[in-house]
Amino acid sequence: MIRIPFLDGTMSRGGEGAGRSDLKAALLESEARYRVLFEAIDDGFCVIQFTDGPDGPLTDYVHIEANSGYARHTGISGIVGKTVFDVAPNDGREWVKLFRTVLDTGKPIRFEREFSEVGRFIEVAATRVEPASLHQVAVLFRDITDRKRAEAELRASEKRARENEQRVHLALAAGAIVGTWVWEIPTDSFVVDDSFCGAMGLDAAQDRDALSVEIIVQNVHPDDKDYLMAHIRKALDTGGPYAQQFRVLRADGTYHWLEASGRVEMDEAGAAVTFPGVLIDISERLAVEAERDRVADELFRLNETLEQRVAEQTAALIAKEEELRQAQKMEAIGQLTGGVAHDFNNLLAAIRGSLDMVQTRIEQGRPDDLERYINAAQSAAGRAATLTQRLLAFSRRQSLDPKVTDLLHLTRGMEELVERTVGRHIEVQTFAEEDLWRALVDQNQLESALLNLCINARDAMPGGGQLNISLTNRRLAPAEAAELKLVAGDYVLISVTDSGSGMSAQDIARAFDPFFTTKPMGEGTGLGLSMVYGFVQQTGGHASIRSKLGQGTSVDLLLPRSEIAEEPVAVATDRATPLPPAATGATILVVEDEVLVRMVVVDALRDCGFEVIEAGSGPEALEVLKSEAAIDLLLTDIGLPKGMNGRQLAEIAREIRTGLKVIFATGYDESTAMGAGSSTSDIEVLHKPFDVDVLTSRVRSLLAD
Structure with missing residues (x-):
């Protein structure tokens, strides 16, 4: 203290x-x-x-x-x-x-x-x-910093000395060291052992006191001597560790590889004092390395040829795979065209037969039966349009008309049709969540998709069973939505579930592929689920399948929720509804390359009191647009010949005549018709095939705006 x-x-x-x-x-x-x-x-x-x-x-x-x-x-x-x-x-x-x-x-x-x-x-x-x-x-x-550093340096030096001593002992024990030397620099004297003399090719009777660097290196290979002496001089100038490899002529007349490894110790003035070291025979090691390099080179050459052979085989396999894919494609196209040709031929037969009967009855002066044949032709044409829409759904290119839809009301309205389609041996039930959200979807396409799924379910239950249609609200978090490649948010889930035979994992993986079907030849085209998938994808939703063999199947359709509370009232197009009057003196430019279609359209418009100018291509229409002729509306097909489609024509026309109203007639894709950035306030899209009444109603409505 x-x-x-x-x-x-x-x-x-x-x-x-x-x-x-x-x-x-x-x-x-x-x-x-x-x-x-x-x-x-x-x-x-x-x-x-x-x-x-x-x-x-x-x-x-x-x-x-x-x-x-x-x-x-x-x-x-x-x-x-x-x-x-x-x-x-x-x-x-x-x-x-x-x-x-x-x-x-x-x-x-x-x-x-x-x-x-x-x-x-x-x-x-x-x-x-x-x-x-x-x-x-x-x-x-x-x-005590200096003392601590000195102690640390001493410990490190002692550790290095122990490690060097251990390495020397190991080398001696392994027979790797074939000689040792100590060169006292100030006196230029050497202390060497007998093994050193033998390794350097010196006479065993050599006077050790008379040894010099020149005598010691006299048997070094001429190509290595100058290089070796230069590094010895450098080591004497700089001090520190030294290691060099060189060849020495032995008494048997052959050269062997040695490695000289040592350390030049310096005094406080920076002058070399001692140069101790050892000789190590590395001939065997270099031989092993040479053999390793030879094998590596050989493997490299083999690898090059192997890569070439693999490339050749791969190219051959790719060619065969391409041939197989082409064959499968042609087979699929054959199935598709065969089925389509069959259906279209039937429909064309009905249309042509009905028109032939109309002509016959007119010639016979029997007008009473004309309406029956006209209705038959119209019905066949409508079925042909439906077939076209299915083909477009298969190719993911149909034009959709999405509307705010009460899905429960839609499915309830289909119950009678579904029950008739699947048969009395299958019980059909519909379940819906309370306060079910509305969806934004093409109602006709959804009805077609649901009916298709119900037919598939029927085919999986030939002996009868249970078919359930359930509707639930579903909110997707960002992670789940990203996994399904959807936008996070609200969706309505429609599940069509059967108690049938189920599907294997392999069949589920291919179920949405075009032309894939598990049904026997001639009983299915393999397009049904593909069309459902295409429709749901275009709607902005997702389709998936859950199933196990013997345990039934569920097909889930996720459809985007509509944020609009109720669907706006649609413009009525019924024949009995009064239509807006034609604008006085209105002139319409009709551009259509199909002569028969153009004839019908032009006649229908003229019957309604319009002035009509015809053109069969984009360039012809441009000539009219550049003239002094008064034109109030452009009605053009999308697919036109001579290097200009209908959308391009409309863009140029609206530059020439600002504010020109446009109606696109298309049987393909609405997005192609509208184009990026188009204003829809004075542009309409009319889907082919269309009723003449629908055509004239659209024209009158657009001109009346």
Whole structure:
């Protein structure tokens, strides 16, 4: 324990009056002695007083005394008045912990520690200042950084020496070292063993005292000698490790490969002193490496030829695969065209036969039966249009007419049709969630898709079973939507579930592929599910299948929710509904390359009182548009000959005649008709085939706006 005068109040205060001057003189004398002793200490010395810190009472301390040695040993000046966290913000808590132990226990401590903030190692001795109530600790320390570094270097040097010694022992034990030497540079003398002389091709009776570098290297291969001597001279100039490989002529007249490995030791002035080392026979190692390189080269050449052979085989397989794919494509096209040709021929037969009967009845003067044949022709034409839409659905290119749809109302309305289609041996039930959301979907296409799925379910239950149609709301989170390649948000899920034979995993993976079917030849085209898939994809939804063999099948259709509360009232097109009158003097430019279609359209419009100008291609129509003729509306087909389609024609026409109203007639794709960025306020799309009444109604409505 330490008592420091004038810090702990141990001096007597003396009497009053004259004794005060004596006491003051004694205090000054004692203070002077204390300061002399304080500064005479070469080591760093300080007194610290504990105080409240950032972590609570007595968790920091302030330096209240320090000698000049403090700055010498720490590099920190002006320490008095500073706290530990001022000088050691990163390591302050550890210093507080060490000295707080001294303060609390009264036991002195001595230790060595790195002072990380100043980059030094210090040796520390600390003891408590009495009385303990002062909360002070006296600290004596010195900088031992140089000693620590010397110790570390010594340990590293000893470790390297041990490792080198171990390597030498291992090499000697393995027979790799074939000679040793020590070259004393100042006296230019060599100490070598017999193995060294034998390895360098020297005479065993060679006078060792007369050895020189020139004698030692006399049997080195001429191609290696100059190179070897240059590196020896470099090693003598720079010192440090040395290693070189060279060939030496042996007594048997053959060359063998040696490696000289050593180290040039330098004195304090940087002059070479000794050059010890060993000789290692590396002939066998180099032979192994040469064989390895030879094998690697051979493998490389084999690999090159192998890659060539693999490329040739791959090309042959690709060619065969392409032939197979072409054959499958032709077979699929054959199935498709065969089925389509059959259906279209039947429909054309009905249309042509009906028209023939109309002509016959007119010639016979029997007009009473005309309506029956006309209705038959119209019905066949409608079925042909439906077939075309199915083909477009298969190719994912049909034009959709999405509307806000009450799915429960739609499915309830189909129940009677579904029940008749699947038969009485199958029980049909519909389930719907309360407050079912509305969907934005093409109603006709959805009805066709549901009927297709119900027919598939029927075929999977030849002995009867259960068919359920369920409708539920479904909200897709971003992760789930990304997995399905959809936009996160709200959807309506329609599930068509049967209790039939089920599907294997392999069949599920191919179920949506065009022309794939599990039905016997002639009983299915393999287009049904593909068309359903195409329709759902175009709608912005997703179709998937859940099934196990013997456990039934569920086909799930996710359809986007409509944010519109109710569907706007559609414009009526019924024949009995009064139509807007034709604009007086309105002129229509009709562009259609199919002569018969153009004839019907032109006649129908003229019957309604319109002036009509005809054109069979885009360039012909442009000539009319550039003329002085008055034109109020352009009615054009999309697919036109002579390098200009209907959309391109309309764009140019609206540049020539600003505000020109346009009706596109298309049997293909509405998006192609409209084009990017088109305004729809004065553009209509009419899908082929269309009723004449629908055509004239669209024209009158657009002109009336």
